[in-house]
Amino acid sequence: MVKLTVLYDNTALTPSLLASHGFSCLVEGEENILFDTGESGPLLFKNMELLGIDPGTISSVVISHEHYDHIGGLWHFLCSYPWVTVYILPSFSEATRARIRESGAKCIEVQAPRRLTSSVVTTGEVEGSVREQGLLIEGEEGVLLLCGCCHPGVDAFLERARSWGKRISGFLGGLHLAFAQEEDIDKTLEAMKAEGVGKVAPAHCTGFFATERIRSLWAEGYVPCGVGMTLLWGEEGKGRINR
Numbered sequence: 001m002v003k004l005t006v007l008y009d010n011t012a013l014t015p016s017l018l019a020s021h022g023f024s025c026l027v028e029g030e031e032n033i034l035f036d037t038g039e040s041g042p043l044l045f046k047n048m049e050l051l052g053i054d055p056g057t058i059s060s061v062v063i064s065h066e067h068y069d070h071i072g073g074l075w076h077f078l079c080s081y082p083w084v085t086v087y088i089l090p091s092f093s094e095a096t097r098a099r100i101r102e103s104g105a106k107c108i109e110v111q112a113p114r115r116l117t118s119s120v121v122t123t124g125e126v127e128g129s130v131r132e133q134g135l136l137i138e139g140e141e142g143v144l145l146l147c148g149c150c151h152p153g154v155d156a157f158l159e160r161a162r163s164w165g166k167r168i169s170g171f172l173g174g175l176h177l178a179f180a181q182e183e184d185i186d187k188t189l190e191a192m193k194a195e196g197v198g199k200v201a202p203a204h205c206t207g208f209f210a211t212e213r214i215r216s217l218w219a220e221g222y223v224p225c226g227v228g229m230t231l232l233w234g235e236e237g238k239g240r241i242n243r
């Protein structure tokens with residue numbers, strides 16, 4: 001079973017947790033993987049402390065794309081925990097690559113899908129206006145797609161998963177629809193429905209309008225997201241939400 005905990009998001013589920021523009025999610029399983037780091041390292045660490053999470057248990061960091069609100073917290077994190085492996089994309093800047101290596105961390109570029117644990121796979125670099133990677137979390141209830149912003153469009157991620165023989169049944173993360181036209185929002189959500197995505201936890205840059213549309217279209221399958229939300233995926237988890 002994999003446990004996903006949102007550590008950094010534009011909204012928080014309780015007033016005691018800190019909300020800020022950006023995204024980060026902890027993926028706990030046979031290895032603990034930090035997916036994105038938000039913009040501010042101190043804020044990320046504060047939310048971890050409030051949620052009782054020890055950052056020292058994290059062995060890998062996956063950065064979805066190089067935007068400040070996803071990679072900004074990495075530098076603070078690497079100051080204290082430089083023994084991790086950081087998974088980036090070939091499209092990242094040389095400056096970022098050098099800075100990760102200077103910290104002492106191992107830096108691995110992923111182009112094609114790559115397995116990180118027995119139930120977690122990175123999609124590799126998905127092409128789009130901004131190239132991006134997401135994580136595929138495998139469980140008996142299907143595959144959950146964890147994304148930062150979905151800049152290439154969620155359909156490009158669905159296509160990448162399909163080319164790897166996987167269909168997506170759950171989604172957690174940003175859909176980059178905050179400034180999208182209504183017809184583009186509908187097209188995106190229709191593609192997710194057609195794929196058979198039964199559970200959607202929209203976060204970060206999804207936007208209030210698209211989130212409301214997801215809530216009404218998915219009903220029971222809509223998962224309110226924010227800092228502090230945990231989702232269990234696989235084995236006994238069955239996509240259960242803990243709050």
Ligand SMILES: [Fe+2]
Pocket residue numbers: 022023067069070148149174204205
């Ligand atoms: Fe973002």
Ligand SMILES: [Fe+2]
Pocket residue numbers: 065067149151
């Ligand atoms: Fe972004």
